[in-house]
Amino acid sequence: MRGYTPFINGEDLPWDGPWLDSTDPATGQAWSRVARCSAAEADQAIKSADRAFRTGPWAEAGAAARADILDRLAGALEARWEELVEPEIRDNGKRITEVRGQFAGLHSWYRHFASEARKLAPEPQANSIHGVESTGHHLPYGVVVAITPWNSPLMILAWKLAPALAAGNTVVVKPSEMASASTLEFARLAHQAGLPSGVLNVVTGLGHEAGEALVRHPLTRKVTFTGSDMGGRKVAEAAAAGVVPATLELGGKSPQVVFADADLENAVNGVLSGIFLSNGQTCVAGSRLLLQAPIAEAFTARLLERARALRLGDPMDPATQIAPLANEPHLRKVRSMIVQAKDDGAECLLDGLATANGKTGYYVGPTVFSGVTQNMQLWREEVFGPVLAIAQFDSEEEAIRLANDSNYGLAAGVWTSDTARGARAAAAIEAGTVYVNHYRSVDPSSPIGGIKLSGYGRELGPDAVKDFLQAKSIWTGTAPVPDPFPA
Structure with missing residues (x-):
């Protein structure tokens, strides 16, 4: 069994404390263990990051030098990404096809933000005051705490780490205790690629122990969190105690709205990818399917035909289409929500528990319910699994009303051949991202984030680096200061 210890100040911390087992979801057997860190290790990591921010090569590096370091990291990832695949799969059970696809392009995120770092410069500010010039500058916060989930640890870490480093911050990562291995392997690789000691630290353990200690530490200057809305509330409360800004990317109950004039096969492909890729274990999972009545029967039949053919199997097998859920507690949750949906009276068209x-x-396995009403748990709560809830609508107005009848607002999909209708629906749906005749794309140039219980703040996009910077204005007099108290 492999043992993973905290990575602090450029090295693995010797460990004789308690451990947490990591279980391989494909077998149900422990394959590794990670250190169960406490406030002591959190303090050590934060102080290491603070030292690296204030003194040494990272503190002395300008934007161009930081960009060069990020480019070297990108080069190392491009050459060695395959080393990271197996640890992530063994931790969270994601299909090798998906993980390889993510990791083969992981370096591009760091290259993108290296380029963005080179663009940072003071910005002249227009003002109406005679004899004074003002300039806008952007300063890094200092120590950033990044808390990442178990579903895509290294991809989501890239969304946080790359812009945070481009901005000049140092980072302490607290990965999920369910999936820490790939993050620790990556931290070693980054250090070997030339990231100075203390710039990236990884503390493993439980959220209410190590995670809370990191967020509440007096040297923490910013927090970025991806996870459930329940976890987001706790992080926000802990950060607010120290008046620390937080970015929260939380859950979703994203609608897929299919109008009668949509390309049926294209929409079926989009709905399948939106809910069954990654086993629905993604915040933007399109878990509510809204079908216009004239096509509901035909669309559902085609969807079921495709879903029934999906193959469950070993996540390390490239032929597998549906891999296991990431961990046992989550398995229990998904099972219970399927049972509750049946008890609530939804019609189970495809039962993944039986499969x-x-x-x-x-x-x-893929699970599909029809006749789901707005008062049911399956409509209102995030499953985070391969479970699809179907409802019907008649008019465009009803579709928008149903789509917006949610406490979440992370993403949505609209399927129609009417360009004007697609634009109207996209504008009216309450979500941070709306896809029209498409679903699930992500790019560093496009912001990600939600409204309502889906969180606040944005990751990625044109302002991603500035999200990790603080604005500072410098005023310079160009004319004599007049006497404030003339005779």
């Missing part, structure tokens, strides 16, 4: 019955590991 996975008797299979070793944390498996749930």
Whole structure:
């Protein structure tokens, strides 16, 4: 069994404390263990990051030098990304096809933000005051705490780490205790690629122990969190105690709205990818399917035909289409929500519990319910699993009303051949991202984030680096100061 210890100040911390087992979702057996860190290790990591921010090569590096370091990291990732694939799969059970696809392009995120770092410069500010010039500057916060989830640890870390480093901050990462291995392997690789000691630190353990200690530490200057809305509330409360800004990317209950004039096969592909890729274990999962009545029967039949054919299997097998859920507690949650949906009266058209019955590991097959009403748990709460809720609508107005009847607002999909209708629906749906005749794309140039219980703040996009910077104005007199108290 592999043992993973905290990575602090450029090295693995010797460890004789308690451990947490990490279980392989495909087998249900522990394959590694990670250190269960406490406030002591959190303090050590934060202080290491603070020293690296204030003194040494990172503190002395300008934007161009930081960009060069990020480019070297990108080069190392491009050459060695395959080393990171197996640890992530063993931790969270994601299909090797998906993980390889993510990791093969992981270096591009760091290259993108290296380029963005080179663009940082003071900005002249227009003002109406005679004899004074003003200039806008942007300063890094200092120590940034990044808390990442178990579903895509290294991809989501890139969204936080790359712009934070481009801005000149140092970072302490607290990965999920369910999936820490790939983050620690990456931290070693980054250090070997030339990232100075203390710039990236990784503290493992439980959220209410190590995570809370990191967020509440007096040297923490900014927090970025991806996870559930419940976890986001706790992080926001802890950060607010120290008046520390936080970016929260939380859950979703994203609608997929399919109008009768949509390209049926294209929409079926989009709905399948939106809910069954990654087993629905993604914040933007399109978990509510709204079908216009004239096509509801035909669309559902085609969707079920495709979903029934999806193959459950070993996540390390490239032929697998549905891999296990990431961990046992999550398996219990998804199972219970499927059972509750049946008890609430939704019609189970495809039962993923039956499909996975008797299979070793944390498996749930594609699950589809119809007749889901707005008062049901399945409509209102995030499953974060391969479970789709179907409802029907008649008019465009009803579709928008149903789409917006949610406490979440992270993403949505609209499927129609009417360009004007697509634009109207996209504008009216309450979500941070709306896809029209498409679903699930992500790019460093496009912001990600939500409204309502889906969180606040944005990651990525044109202001991603500035989100990790503080604005500072410098005023310079160009004419004599007049006597404030003339005779």
